[in-house]
Amino acid sequence: MPLYFAPMEGLTDDIFRRTHHACFGGCDKYFIPFVAPTQHCVFTPKEQRALLPENNLGLCAVPQILTKNSEYFLWAAREIANMGYTEVNLNIGCPSPTVTAKGKGSGMLRDLQALRAFLDDIFAASPIPVSVKTRIGYDSPEEWPQLLSVLRDYPMHELIIHPRTRAEQYGGEPHEDAFSAAAQKITCPLVYNGNLFTTEDCKRILTAYPHVSLMAGRGLMTNPALMRQVKGGDGLHTAELSRFIDMLYAGYAARFDTSVVIGRMRDILKMLALGFEDSKKPLKAICKARTLEAQTQAAELLLSHPLRNPPSFQSE
Ligand SMILES: Cc1cc2nc3c(=O)[nH]c(=O)nc-3n(C[C@H](O)[C@H](O)[C@H](O)COP(=O)(O)O)c2cc1C
Structure with a gap:
């Protein structure tokens, strides 16, 4: 498979x-x-x-x-x-x-x-x-x-x-x-x-x-x-998602200027947000954030919400 x-x-x-x-x-x-x-x-x-x-x-x-x-x-x-x-x-x-x-x-x-x-x-x-x-x-x-x-x-x-x-x-x-x-x-x-x-x-x-x-x-x-x-493995956990986001920030920051990092992460976080319950507020904060600080705060807000069961691109 x-x-x-x-x-x-x-x-x-x-x-x-x-x-x-x-x-x-x-x-x-x-x-x-x-x-x-x-x-x-x-x-x-x-x-x-x-x-x-x-x-x-x-x-x-x-x-x-x-x-x-x-x-x-x-x-x-x-x-x-x-x-x-x-x-x-x-x-x-x-x-x-x-x-x-x-x-x-x-x-x-x-x-x-x-x-x-x-x-x-x-x-x-x-x-x-x-x-x-x-x-x-x-x-x-x-x-x-x-x-x-x-x-x-x-x-x-x-x-x-x-x-x-x-x-x-x-x-x-x-x-x-x-x-x-x-x-x-x-x-x-x-x-x-x-x-x-x-x-x-x-x-x-x-x-x-x-x-x-x-x-x-x-x-x-x-x-x-x-x-x-x-393949029979575990479903998504918030802790691993948090590590994933941290690693992406580190990878992009090592290559790109801050404005590019913010742009890349905005697109990724917007997709991830669809997997969370009540993601309207964090999603709005992700779209609005123009500084790294504001964006990482928005990501933290997102991670404080429970994951949907299952986390899915499709809305309910
Ligand atoms: C933002 C975006 C970029 C894409 N870039 C490519 C690409 O470079 N090459 C390609 O063959 N398909 C590209 N696609 C299409 C995807 O590979 C895929 O066929 C499409 O998202 C449908 O699959 P999904 O329903 O699993 O998302 C892109 C789709 C999106 C939404």
Whole structure:
């Protein structure tokens, strides 16, 4: 039962990944938020930091590439292979308008002929196995059968399916029937991603599809112990959350200016706050805090509240 942490740009950077792994474990892979190679064939300093093997020691990290150009993909895949990685992930699911406007991410789902040409190129020449993270269509779930018939032609290391369309972003219920269709038609290993917020959500999918792996994003941001618990370990404790927050502060303070530390921690604390009872007041304090002192006080206020049972991204 492999369990994965989803890539989340702006949230699951290398400091977050290492700290999560040290404090909670439970995740067999951490997907690194995308790098977006260009004709210049260089990684930005931020991308280099994300990929540096020393920054991912002790955990299984999988780099992700976002591009519609197969040459750029293959350049990045070769660089990534030279760093020692044994898998690279292709992002054809990102729904962000700035990404899809350039025909990248889920923008690639609009033109299946171009997608096929791109996949032909990268699967013929990638130096390491390629996994793919996709949605089920651009505008409508009715696009899925045709898209699936393209995807099934390639020897994917894994196919991660977020069963929503680009138009649906992250809202509404995932189309589980679309995942079910893939489970019947696709022979490569499948990964289910979408709205896995509680152990019950995870167990339900594992019961329906015993051979799939699971990937969670928002569920793990709110309950960092989720995957440990799915594997039979302890549920989340406030004391370990307090240590996690302290370690994140120390990690970010060692690298960034205070204003950046506050920004990173604000985004993380806002996700964690959803796991607590009556979190309205601490959440307001977290959003308002403009100094480290105010923010750490808001975090302490949050930690003084009881955890929800279960702590879940989804509101009751
Ligand atoms: C803030 C944010 C950043 C994300 N960044 C990425 C990314 O870099 N690459 C990617 O494939 N998906 C990205 N995603 C999508 C997540 O990996 C995941 O597919 C999505 O959150 C749905 O899963 P969940 O319901 O478990 O959260 C991002 C999502 C959010 C909310």
